[in-house]
Amino acid sequence: MKIGLLGFGTVGEGVYELTKQQENMTVARVLCRKDRSLPDAAVTHDFADILQDETIDTVVEVIGGLHPAYEYVTDAIRAGKNIVTANKALMAVYYDELLALAAQHGVSIRCTAAVGGGIGWLSALERARRVDTLREIHGIMNGTCNYILDSMTRLGLDYAEALRRAQELGYAEAEPSTDVDGIDTWHKLILSANIAFGVSLEKADVPVAGIRNITYDDIGWFNRHGYVCKLVGTARRDGEAHVQPTLYALSELEGNIPANFNLISLDGEVAGRQSFYGQGAGRYPTALNVVQDCADLLEGKGFYCPCGGKTAVPNRSRMVWYVRAPRGPLPEGPVSEQWGEGKILEASVAEMHRWLKDHPDAFIAAIPDRVK
Amino acid sequence: MKIGLLGFGTVGEGVYELTKQQENMTVARVLCRKDRSLPDAAVTHDFADILQDETIDTVVEVIGGLHPAYEYVTDAIRAGKNIVTANKALMAVYYDELLALAAQHGVSIRCTAAVGGGIGWLSALERARRVDTLREIHGIMNGTCNYILDSMTRLGLDYAEALRRAQELGYAEAEPSTDVDGIDTWHKLILSANIAFGVSLEKADVPVAGIRNITYDDIGWFNRHGYVCKLVGTARRDGEAHVQPTLYALSELEGNIPANFNLISLDGEVAGRQSFYGQGAGRYPTALNVVQDCADLLEGKGFYCPCGGKTAVPNRSRMVWYVRAPRGPLPEGPVSEQWGEGKILEASVAEMHRWLKDHPDAFIAAIPDRVK
Structure with missing residues (x-):
């Protein structure tokens, strides 16, 4: 396998290093904005x-x-090249289009590193x-939200201090909204649901609430009632x-996930519940799953499942909620x-998120x- | 794939049912002690x-x-047939011999259902x-030991009552020693370590302590110090x-595994820690992984890894122990x-288990x- 590597940041360098240890994978060219030279790959600014x-x-x-x-x-698909990507936004937003294009050109797309970092x-x-x-x-x-919520819960920090520490450790960006407003989880959930159920979710139907407004007092009340708060994405075959x-x-397992770890579960008709725990991000866990995808391509595994049609998500189920509204x-x-x-x-998921948009x-x- | 199914108990019936839903798997013959008739498979008493x-x-x-x-x-290997088995005792005890025999006859062996039931x-x-x-x-x-220990911890039962409930629910046998004395975990650990490290552990070197002697008071003391007790198998590449x-x-995650569930973890140089949680046994979870192995055979996946040589396990690491000895x-x-x-x-693992043999x-x- 001869690889063209697009990007030489944290994950890209990890991929470059790990493929060196694989007999049948070679990074031949690297697209990188900076001027760099590598002993065994040509670096270019031009795709x-x-x-x-x-x-x-x-x-x-x-x-x-x-x-x-x-x-x-x-462009790469049209040129007949297989794709391995860690890009959850790209795969969530252009899911059906990219799958159709790949099928049309007889190439494969894998994106295991896009969700759950090292977990696979x-x-x-x-x-x-x-x-x-x-x-x-x-x-x-x-992992960023889990780190923030875990620090608030276990160390008694307020949101601003927990976020600051996450930023210091490199878990959160200077502009953290992709993480704390739930956008990252939203992309990962949509992509996971599409693959789990063989559908293509209507993105506008999948509501998101983040953790930006959580306070020290909220956490205190959860604690008093025996709860911990986690940011969770959920999808069900029956329209949630x-x-x-x-x-x-x-x-519960979810209540004990520390620091920047992930825990993702499936519920199968035969298998019942299975959960997968591990480092959700980071250079090597993410790069490792890029390399796993390359290994799968070499074994003839293309995409995970066929892409079904666009599917609406009514979100009709009723839930019990904690709601705090300044106004x-x-x-x-x-x-x-x-x-x-x-x-x-008590309110339905759809009602609750509709209300939240105005508040x-x-x-x-x-x-x-x-x-x- | 045409399958000869040996055994038509709990798991066997599950395999028979699940393969019906798979396009390219057919159970052609079933070896079964009882007289039965099946609509689409020949039942025989004679292997x-x-x-x-x-x-x-x-x-x-x-x-x-x-x-x-x-x-x-x-016999089946010598006749050129691939093997899928859920039999951990067989695979742990005859590991190197069966792998060599399969290699010699150019067939595959898979045994995913032998460890962790549905987990894979x-x-x-x-x-x-x-x-x-x-x-x-x-x-x-x-799962049986976890059920017993979890019931003792959460419900305040003594060992005899927790075992009795496990037996009522069908989690424990009338003669429970394979589970409670750790033999089942021992088989699963040896098989897992052999595959994880590409070795063949010297079985006599792997010591086992079970839960048969645990008391209500032991659990109370653990609880007072913030601990819960689990039966755990551990193996390390460096000789443990x-x-x-x-x-x-x-x-910790291990502290929160309920009922008859399993949690098994790996620690990789690149991946770090990953954990897998699910139902450890039962008809359908186990049968499902038999069917998964059949699907892997159809995709050309034979055994998990080559078998290395016999490996000694010095167990030299020092640990802190709770020890209660009536005499x-x-x-x-x-x-x-x-x-x-x-x-x-404090004592080394080897010392502790040597002492336990005499007590x-x-x-x-x-x-x-x-x-x-």
């Missing part, structure tokens, strides 16, 4: 050098972001769905998909308890074990 | 009917136990070791392998604390987070 190199059969894209990644990947979650889904029907997937998919802060009892009124529904400034009430300074969290 | 059927390319062995499973499997743990090891070097594996591999009760803090004297080593009738002391009514548990 055309990779596109036109007919000896390159596989393009590994680890630039991230939608553009120019989209243009590079589609999408490959686990591929294996599970081969012989089972999946009913649900859910999990903690963003959402990203939202979610309260778990300490006796009222609350969403309609019976209020059963008062936790400090927060209220416990951007509110904080909500679902409490799944309170659903009757 | 020769399967052995001599040249249309059968794959033998699925779910009888369990060493004999006659060993004779059937070796051995396949996860196969995938991980493809591009990474594994340093350690460890985990809760026996043992099965023993192990104390975990409640904030002394204790193993040599400094005693730092007294927990009821139990003492906290079959004692109970020991390792406390990994107290190791300096």
Whole structure:
């Protein structure tokens, strides 16, 4: 396998190093903005050098972001090259288009590193769905949010201090909204659901609530009631998909996921629940799954599953919520308890997120074990 | 794929049902002691009917136990048939012999269902070791022991009552020693270590301590110190392998594994820690992984890794232990604390298990987070 590597940042360098230890993978050319020289690969600023190199059969894209990644990947597909990417935004947003284009040109796309870093979650889904029907997937998919929430819970930090520490450690960006507003989890959830259920979710139907407005007091009230808060993406075959802060009892696995780790679960009709735990990001875990995808391509594994049609997500199920709104009124529904400034009430997922759109300074969290 | 199915008990029936939903797998003949008739498979009492059927390319062995499973499997290998088995005892005890025989006859052996029931743990090891070097594996591999220990911890039962409930639920046999004395975990650990590290462990070197002697009071003392007790198998590339009760803090994943579930972890040089959680046994989870192995054979995947030579396991590392011995004297080593009738002391793994052999009514548990 001769690889054209797009991007030589944290993950790109990791891929370059790890492929050196693999007998049948060679990084032949690297697209990199900086001037660099590498002992055994040609570095270029111009993507055309990779596109036109007919000896390159596989393009590994680890630039991230939608553009120019989209243009590079589609051009590479049209040139008959296989794609391995760690880019969850690209794969979530252009899922059906990229799959159709790849099928048309007879090439493969894999993106295991896009979700769960080192865990190999999408490959686990591929294996599970081969012989089972999946009913649900859910999990903690963003290490930055888990680090922030875990630090608030275990160390008693407020949100600003927890975020600052995450930034110091390099877990969070200077502009953290992709993580804390749930966008990263949203991309990962959509991509996972598409593969788990063989569909193409209507993105506008999948609502997202992030953790930006969570306070020290919220965490205190959760703690008093035996809960910890996690940012969780959930999708169900029967028409649910959402990203939202979610309260778990300490006796549940989710309640004990530390630092920047991920825990992602599937529920299969035959397999029952299975969960996968590991480092959700970082140079080597992510690069490792890029290399795993290359190894899968060498074994003849293309994409995880065929792409079904666009699928609507009604999100009709009713849940119990913690809702704190600096400015009222609350969403309609019976209020059963008062936790400090927060209220416990019942509403459907769709209703709750519709209300939240008009109340951007509110904080909500679902409490799944309170659903009757 | 035409399958000869050996055994039609809990798992066998599950395999028969699940293969019906797979396009390219057919159970052609079933070896079964009872008189039964099946609409689409010939039932026989005589293994020769399967052995001599040249249309059968794959033998699925779910009888369990060493004999006659060993004779059937070796005969089938010599007849050029691939093997899928859920039999951990067979695979742990005859590991190097069966692998050599299969290689000699150009057939494949897979045994994913032998460890971790539905989890697919051995396949996860196969995938991980493809591009990474594994340093350690460890985990809760026996659902029966986890059920007993969890019931004692959460419900305050004594050992006899917890065992009785496990027997009522069908988790434990009437004669429970394979589970509670750690033999089942021992088989699973040896097989996992062989695959993880590409070795063949010297079985006599791998010591086992079970949970038969644990008491209500032991659990109470663990609880007072913030620990829960689990039966854990651990193996390290650098010469450790043992099965023993192990104390975990409640904030660790292992401390929160409920009922009859399993949690098995690997530690890779590149991947870091990854953990896999799911139902450790049961008809469908186990049958599902038999079917997964059949699917892997169809995709050309034979055994997980080559078998290295016999490897000694010195078990030299020093640990901190809880030791309670109705009749002394204790193993040599400094005693730092007294927990009821139990003492906290330091000793190497090899020393501790050597002592335990002469004190079959004692109970020991390792406390990994107290190791300096």
